[in-house]
Amino acid sequence: MDPILFAIFAGIAVVCGIVMVTQRHPIASALSLIGVMGSLAVLYLLLGAEFIAAAQVIVYAGAIMVLFLFVIMLLNAGAEPKPLRSSYLAGFLGVPMVLALMGLLGYLVKRSFPLDVTVRFGDFTGGSAKAVGDALFRKYLLPFEVTSVLVLIAILGAVVLARKEMD
Amino acid sequence: MHSLHSSQSLWLIPVLPLLGFLINGLLGKRLGKGAVSLVAVGTVAASFAWVLKCISALMPLEHSHIETYGTWIASGALNIPVELAIDRLTAVMLLVVTGIGSLIHIYATGYMSHEEGYERFFAYLNLFMFFMLTLVLANNYLLLFVGWEGVGLCSYLLIGFYYLKLSATNAGNKAFIVNRIGDFGFSLAMFLIFVHFGSLSFPAVFEKAKALSPESGFGWLTAICLLLLVGATGKSAQVPLYVWLPDAMEGPTPVSALIHAATMVTAGVYMVARSAALFVNAPIAMEVVAYVGLITAVLAATIGITQFDIKKVFAYSTVSQLGYMFLALGCGAFSAGIFHVVTHAFFKALLFLGAGSVIHALEGEQDIRHMGGLRSKIPVTFLTLACAWVAIAGVPPFSGFHSKDEILLAAHHHHPWMYWVGVITAGMTAFYVSRCMFMTFFGEYRGHHHPHESPWVMTGPLAVLAVLSLAGGYTHIPQFLEPVFPLKGGEHDSTLVAISVAAGLAGIALAWFLYVLSPETPKSIASALGGLYRAVYNKYYVDEVYYGTIVHPLVDGSKSILWKGLDAGIVDGAVNGAGTLARMIGGITRRFQTGNIRSYAAWVVLGSLLVLAAMTAMGGSSL
Amino acid sequence: MPPPPPVPLVAYLTLSAILFVLGVAGFLIRKNLITMFMSIELMLNAVNLSFVSFSYHLKQTDGHLFTFFVMVVAAAEAAVGLAIILTVFKNRATLMVDEVDSLKL
Numbered sequence: 001m002d003p004i005l006f007a008i009f010a011g012i013a014v015v016c017g018i019v020m021v022t023q024r025h026p027i028a029s030a031l032s033l034i035g036v037m038g039s040l041a042v043l044y045l046l047l048g049a050e051f052i053a054a055a056q057v058i059v060y061a062g063a064i065m066v067l068f069l070f071v072i073m074l075l076n077a078g079a080e081p082k083p084l085r086s087s088y089l090a091g092f093l094g095v096p097m098v099l100a101l102m103g104l105l106g107y108l109v110k111r112s113f114p115l116d117v118t119v120r121f122g123d124f125t126g127g128s129a130k131a132v133g134d135a136l137f138r139k140y141l142l143p144f145e146v147t148s149v150l151v152l153i154a155i156l157g158a159v160v161l162a163r164k165e166m167d
Numbered sequence: 168m169h170s171l172h173s174s175q176s177l178w179l180i181p182v183l184p185l186l187g188f189l190i191n192g193l194l195g196k197r198l199g200k201g202a203v204s205l206v207a208v209g210t211v212a213a214s215f216a217w218v219l220k221c222i223s224a225l226m227p228l229e230h231s232h233i234e235t236y237g238t239w240i241a242s243g244a245l246n247i248p249v250e251l252a253i254d255r256l257t258a259v260m261l262l263v264v265t266g267i268g269s270l271i272h273i274y275a276t277g278y279m280s281h282e283e284g285y286e287r288f289f290a291y292l293n294l295f296m297f298f299m300l301t302l303v304l305a306n307n308y309l310l311l312f313v314g315w316e317g318v319g320l321c322s323y324l325l326i327g328f329y330y331l332k333l334s335a336t337n338a339g340n341k342a343f344i345v346n347r348i349g350d351f352g353f354s355l356a357m358f359l360i361f362v363h364f365g366s367l368s369f370p371a372v373f374e375k376a377k378a379l380s381p382e383s384g385f386g387w388l389t390a391i392c393l394l395l396l397v398g399a400t401g402k403s404a405q406v407p408l409y410v411w412l413p414d415a416m417e418g419p420t421p422v423s424a425l426i427h428a429a430t431m432v433t434a435g436v437y438m439v440a441r442s443a444a445l446f447v448n449a450p451i452a453m454e455v456v457a458y459v460g461l462i463t464a465v466l467a468a469t470i471g472i473t474q475f476d477i478k479k480v481f482a483y484s485t486v487s488q489l490g491y492m493f494l495a496l497g498c499g500a501f502s503a504g505i506f507h508v509v510t511h512a513f514f515k516a517l518l519f520l521g522a523g524s525v526i527h528a529l530e531g532e533q534d535i536r537h538m539g540g541l542r543s544k545i546p547v548t549f550l551t552l553a554c555a556w557v558a559i560a561g562v563p564p565f566s567g568f569h570s571k572d573e574i575l576l577a578a579h580h581h582h583p584w585m586y587w588v589g590v591i592t593a594g595m596t597a598f599y600v601s602r603c604m605f606m607t608f609f610g611e612y613r614g615h616h617h618p619h620e621s622p623w624v625m626t627g628p629l630a631v632l633a634v635l636s637l638a639g640g641y642t643h644i645p646q647f648l649e650p651v652f653p654l655k656g657g658e659h660d661s662t663l664v665a666i667s668v669a670a671g672l673a674g675i676a677l678a679w680f681l682y683v684l685s686p687e688t689p690k691s692i693a694s695a696l697g698g699l700y701r702a703v704y705n706k707y708y709v710d711e712v713y714y715g716t717i718v719h720p721l722v723d724g725s726k727s728i729l730w731k732g733l734d735a736g737i738v739d740g741a742v743n744g745a746g747t748l749a750r751m752i753g754g755i756t757r758r759f760q761t762g763n764i765r766s767y768a769a770w771v772v773l774g775s776l777l778v779l780a781a782m783t784a785m786g787g788s789s790l
Numbered sequence: 791m792p793p794p795p796p797v798p799l800v801a802y803l804t805l806s807a808i809l810f811v812l813g814v815a816g817f818l819i820r821k822n823l824i825t826m827f828m829s830i831e832l833m834l835n836a837v838n839l840s841f842v843s844f845s846y847h848l849k850q851t852d853g854h855l856f857t858f859f860v861m862v863v864a865a866a867e868a869a870v871g872l873a874i875i876l877t878v879f880k881n882r883a884t885l886m887v888d889e890v891d892s893l894k895l
Contacts, residue, residue, distance in 0.1 A: 154866030161873035762891035
């Protein structure tokens, strides 16, 4: 069953990713990014990461992407115009570099992991909310608390940045 | 060396004046004069009280009591703790510094009452107390050096206190620069001590030094001691670095009394006495100390005879008396040297404060040719100054007699001819102080001011110091210091004592004859001596010689070679060249900075591609 | 019909690599600041997938924790980043990245 699920959602992720990159309109890009995130959530489930899958849907696909959509609509961002001028490096070397990156990454992945290492649903149960919470509040307590400071600073930064020019 | 006593909070002793410095230095302008004097005098007096409390709690103080407050520097083998220690030597110095310091602070509240920068003056004075007490209490050379440099700084600040006067700022600079030469020697000595003893802590160094046998030739121990002596000659105004002290009289008179007579200038004596364990094993260095002291004593005494500025006379007298102390140290009579530090602090502080009272009475007049007959006009000042006079002249049984006697006996024990030179110097000392006294207080008044007696805040300390000058000889300091410096078994030769007393009385009598009975004789003697008199009057042209041989060549060389050649040519050239090179490289590399975000991103991608390629090529990245 | 062969771990990692490279490509191709920002989010997601895959492979929960922290940071980043984009738009009335290039010379 899981090979089929993997095939379906991996396919959706890749297609949505391509659409996100190629679409000129930010709303289309944002919606396809939500598609990528949703299918990734399913893949997380297949890998036994229940908690992360839920967080992916709620935090990423939910909260963060809504923020993106909100800003797009607030700024009334339209489709990109045709390229007028661009970075020479990005323009001429962009596609070859991206292809080379893909090739190298693929080669490295293939070299590092033999094909007989397989994934079967249910083999790993360490991703439950209980296990994750356990690790979070014991082993990673300090980083967790530090993150709270980070988030606080981010909120303050966002408020300061957005406040003055809104008048 | 563990003490049986519990902590005495020794740190309070230096920190109290520091507190006064902070309060007066930061808030002084808003406090008003009353509060400033209260803080300044109060903190020093509190420090004095705390010294008394600590000493009485620690008596009999046979061993040194050490308090550690943490680590200051820990770097490899070098470990410098913040450590204060008190033994009998420190106790004596503490009592002198805080006791006389308190008296002079009280005096200064009267003396400085009409001056600009009242709070600045007391802030500096309190800061000086802090550093001086740190110097005395330190239990290692580096902490001592902190105090050493700090008192030098305060001395500079206070000599140049009237900073609108060019001569005052120049005198401050001179003191500071000449002291740098001495500090240079002190620093080198510390390096050598650390190299050879592996520590800078007094107990550790002296423990190891005691195990050594006396050096027969010129070894590293002698080198250390000579370098320490270089430091001491700078701070304590010995030949050849004494030239700054007479000029230092540009500072306010309480400063001259406290820093340039009673306390700071004896720091060199204290330091050498503290390092006695090193010096006793370096006979050559000891001999040099004795010679330096003797030469200084004679030289300064002869100059003192010819001067007309009342403070200059006392300044050369200070240099001369410091020479006596070094003579004592060089003869191995460390306790006699410290004894003289104490009695000298009493009578010299009194001389300066009395001179200050005279100057105050005459509204700034310092030339004794314009004084005279003041005996009846300012009787309290005269009476107290007379006490200092008999004390420094070595009239028995007053304080100067006792300590000078100890020194001369030790000198006789060392080399009999040193005793005779010392006796002649004692005669000269008696002569010039008497000359000064007679010209100031006897005969007809030659000035045109209206002398008035000083207020009680000034005469009070004078009276206390007068009592100390008279009775200070009975403090039995050499006996008290016996745990630190074993008493020398020198016989008490009453003939030698009688000769030195006679020399002192002869000096007074000669002065009486020359300046009271026939006041015209000195002028004819001076003209008869001609060139010799002029040479002495002009301080042997030492300043001129220093200017000609050291200062001018240095300044000219610095201007033509170092400034125009090295600085403008090579250093500036290198700096400008570096700037030009940076601009050139920047001109090329700034083309990378297009300001276009995607261009930057492309560079990042290119970079990560290269990293990945390198990883792939090197065959890494397998789990 | 025989059951399909099990999915190799390599497949997950390759998917992660594809999504990451798509993110890179998007960052290079797109001119809209917001879309570029979304490309960054896509790269972060790709890395998250790698973390979760490794976590599965090593049978350890730590990878999930990393993913969790990445999410937190991403949220903070989104808040600040979007605020910056708002400010840029207020000041320059454009979202086109090529027109925001005063950071040169």
